[in-house]
Amino acid sequence: MNNRASRAAAVGALCLALSACGSGDDTAPDVTAEDVATALEEGGEITVWAWEPTLEQVAEDFEEAHPGVTVDVENVGTGDEQYTALQNALSAGSGLPDVAHIEYFALGQFTIAGHLVDLAPLGAEELEGSYTPGPWNAVQGEEGAIHALPMDSGPIALFYNQDVFDELDVEIPTTWEEYVEAARELTEADPDVRIAADNGDAGTTTTGIWHAGGQPYSVEGEEVTIDFTDEGTARYTDSWQQLIDEDLLLPVTSWSDEWYQALGDGSVATLVTGAWMGLNLESGVPDGTGSWRVAPPPAWEEGDTSSAESGGSALAVPMGAENQALAYAFIEYANAGDGIRTRIDQGAFPATVADLESEEFLAIESEYFGGQQVNQVYADSAANVREGWAYLPYQAHANSLFNDTVGQAYVSDTTLAEGLADWQEVSARYGEDQGFTVDTGD
Incomplete structure (x- = not known):
């Protein structure tokens, strides 16, 4: 919410x-x-x-x-x-x-x-x-x-339109490798369908990095580290870059009228986001009642249940x-x-x-999600959130710098990795201007 x-x-x-x-x-x-x-x-x-x-x-x-x-x-x-x-x-x-x-x-x-x-x-x-x-x-x-x-x-989950996957005969992905393949299959079966919508969003990116095991930020008092070169970050960018390069993402802004319309008409088949999204779907996409379902977020490795917020x-x-x-x-x-x-x-x-963990909470059945006990999925995700994540002391300002850096990967030949390097540089410069000691791992 x-x-x-x-x-x-x-x-x-x-x-x-x-x-x-x-x-x-x-x-x-x-x-x-x-x-x-x-x-x-x-x-x-x-x-x-x-x-x-x-x-x-x-x-x-x-x-x-x-x-x-x-x-x-x-x-x-x-x-x-x-x-x-x-x-x-x-x-x-x-x-x-x-x-x-x-x-x-x-x-x-x-x-x-x-x-x-x-x-x-x-x-x-x-x-x-x-x-x-x-x-x-x-x-x-x-x-x-x-x-x-x-x-x-906001433990993350995979929200997906079951009707779209059934109609186009595509399996629900359980890993990120399967997610990328499902994206290809969906668009190949129907050129008007994309697996997700994203035109560059700081929250989506940092959540994805967190889920992939990245820890680009650390904060100890006035000492800050910003380093987007770790293994988890690379894991995320390698996967998401494929979706950008192959035109498998709908380039619309989240929470816009166009975004809600795409969720309602099946143009966007999934969302990987926080548990609070369930209520937003109910209120913003009422025609989707009975079509949407919830599953654990795709795993980065087979059998891995790690999650993020x-x-x-x-x-x-x-x-x-x-x-x-x-x-x-x-x-x-x-x-x-x-x-x-x-x-x-x-x-x-x-x-x-x-x-x-209460039986009453976990047993609640959601009419919107076809009678599914979605709280069980959310609760499992909450219990498996990767530890060690930190935000910058000035994360809100850093997020305001995202579109001019990482966001360029969605509208130009800039890659996500290059955009993150630019974001790292301007975020570090801002932090130093505010009196922080910033280490970028260089």
Whole structure:
């Protein structure tokens, strides 16, 4: 549900947060764990900036459970729009929300500058083991800091149009080698059909590299490594380059009207993306009811069940928030308490291990996906996410540089490998300008 790591940030405002050398390390809360319980008894009002629709009902339930508490959920924009508003409020030192909805890839934009409260002293440290590895790693900082609590996750899966594959007599691919071959067979059988749509997307590329075992980024404080020459990255580019060279991808922008139309009329046969895509298909491609199915992502090696994350988001408390105790109480309720059930009932995909392993959750049958128990596929993927992935502290800005670098591989003779080399160079230069020490492996 709107969890895409490919949206370019509103660079001008976000850059204000990124002076690495000037960032602060003191992100301790102004309150204690005891203050959290007291705040629930005394009541009060908090403001939550979020675009995730299931939080509206969570807020109502929280208010009902705690009379005297008021939760105002405000949608000040999606993704980069909210991040810009949040950065402006942080710079002004006023108008801050008590709780902010932030995607995993964008957390570094705020943590590097010391803009998010460390939730560990308020009780978050006790939740280790409650979440799947990908989301939990995304919210952790150095020296045990926990910058947010995971709200959802996006373990990848293969979404495919069963009717298209049946009509064109093509087998569902289980490996990436089979995926490329299936792409050829689909287009050969019907020149109007492509196995996927992609005209250059940062989130799609980084997720693909993650899944292939690449680890191009590493971050230790102000020391950053960017190196797109590792084996996993090459594995991804070698495979995806074939699809580009042989014109096997539909060159349309994701989330556009043309993209939804192609998913609806069968011009695009698959998507390899996060679990949240199921709800987007239901709402955006209603005519596809009964046609689509879900399978594990294609394996890079026979029998390998490794997966990756695509998107996902968390709830954080900005430094300077007026009611930090009540803010944490709400976050814990929404992301570790009864609020999870409320969100699941509305179709959200959780990041909590207990829910992902519950028989009730796994047994849910999806009418859209032909009665398939899709949560079983998603949960297996979540449990097999490759560890070790990291985002840049300025990933949102790096993503804004993607189209002029890697994106050229889709519109010119530039290869993906060459485009990644260019992306590496400009991303490193930007990081150095912001005060980071950047190693590119040269």
